[in-house]
Amino acid sequence: THSGEKPYKCCECNYSCTQSGQLKRHTRVHTGEKPYKCSECSHSSRTSVQLKLHQRTHSGEKPYKCSECNYSSITSSAFKEHMRKHSGEKPFKCNECNYSFARSEHLKVHMRIHSGEKPYKCCECNYSSNTFGLLKEHMRTHTGEKPYKCSECKFTCSQSGHLGVHMRIHSGEKPHKCTECNYSCKTPGDLKVHMRTHSGEKPFICNECNYSCVSSSRLKVHMRTHSSEKPYKCSECNCSSKTLSAFKVHLRTHTGEKPFKCKECNFSSNASSSLKLHMRTHSGEKPFKCNECNYSCVTSSRLKVHMRTHSGEKPYKCNECSYTCARSSCLVIHKLTHTGLMPYKCSECNYRCAQLGNLRLHMRKHTGEKPYKCNECSYTCAQSSYLKTHKLTHTG
Structure with a gap:
């Protein structure tokens, strides 16, 4: 033991040791012999220890x-x-990067990131992973198992990490904080995307045009402008949407929900963007100006449509007849002459119409809402066209 000599050598591998008893125990690794039996169960061991x-x-x-x-x-x-x-000791250090670990098996798993080794393979598809835990989670995509359940609502999921993130909806916790501003969020992924608003980094690039963005989810939504894919489909009508947010807004046309309310009048809307535009009716702001005439408007989309009055462009074409128009909304309305469909229904009476705008105007008959106010007298009305006609009584 003092000389360092190890005279007892294994004939199956390179193992050597100083005592015959040690070699005897080691050979059981090769033979599979487990002579020490538990009296309580069927377990057996190679050594008494x-x-x-x-x-x-x-x-x-x-x-x-x-x-x-x-x-x-x-x-x-x-x-x-x-x-x-x-x-806080982490004695097991990666020789490829700065990571260190408290347990040797964690280092072993980490090294697979560098080697690319993924020994755990799915028997249902070609998925493979570097840990058994990830494979176990993946298998739930095949079985549909969602063992993690929220104690506050009906949410279930396949991963414990997803449940932890979900619970922050109930607790309001936003532990990930931006070092550049007061932004905070629920997940490190959301923070990573946010930090790109400071750095200007837009790593996700469209291969169809020069569009780039800060997240893969935004690129996925953008790609639908090329494919025309609309995965979100309404069960009440034949409307479909490219984005979940647009779909949620659409559903409010059926429920009548208008959570966005004006602080200046009794106007309310089913979309925050509509409220933002409405506020310009109070401020008079029309930031989008035509460089061909004196026209100005509250939205870039309206300016784009207006510019077609100068260019004569009519990009929207009917696939049933030769009709063309400058606005997508006009084409939608025109197509109803072929189908006769009237998808918008009043929840108060039997009224139906082809346009959402017409339904909104109609609903004011039930609510009594008159959001348009004359700045010369106390006159109010439900439609902007009525206000325009009324103002002529002041101008003579």
Whole structure:
């Protein structure tokens, strides 16, 4: 033992040792022999020490106790690993990057990031992963299993991490904070996307045009402008949308919900963007100006449509006849002459119409809403055209 000589050598591998008893125990790795049997269950072990540790699972004995918390363990090795949580010690270091770990098996898993090794393979598809835990989560995409349940609502999910993020909806917790501004969010992924608003980085690039953006989800939505894909479909009518946010706004046309309310008048809307535009009727702001004439308007889309009066462009074409027009809304209305469809229904009476705008105007008959006010007298009305006609009484 002092000379360092190891005369006992394994004939199956490169293992060598100083004592014959050690070699005897080692050879059981190759033979599979487990002579030490548990009297409580069918477990067997290669060594008496391993059997002694196993028997503590029956007796409940945990002789290694932490002085910092109430943790206790069966083995000294598990106890040693636990103590690193208190000391912060991470002795297992990656030689490829700056990562270090408290446990050797965590380093082993981490090294697969560098090697690209993914030993855990799905038997249903060609998915593979570097940890068994990730494979187990993936398998739930095939089985549909969602074992993690929210205690506050009906939400269920396949991953514990997803449940943790979801719970922040109820708690309002936003632990990830921007160092550049007062923005905070629920997930590190959201923070990463937000930081690009400061750096100007737009790594997601469209291969059809020169569009670029800060997140893969935004690029996915943008790509629908090329494919015309509209995955969000309404169960009440034949409307479909490219984005979830637009779909939510559309659903409010059926429910009548208008959560966005004007502080200046009794106007309310089913979309925040509509409220923003409405506020310009109070401020008089018309930031979008035509460089061909004196026309100005409250939205860039209206200016774009207006410019077609100068160019004569009519990009919207009917596939049933030769009709063309400058506005998509005009084409939608025109197509109803072929189908006769009137998708917008009044929840108060039997009125139906082809346009959402007409339904909104009609609903004011029931609500009594008159959002248009004369600045010369106390006159109010439900439609902008009525106000325009009324103002002529003041001008003579």
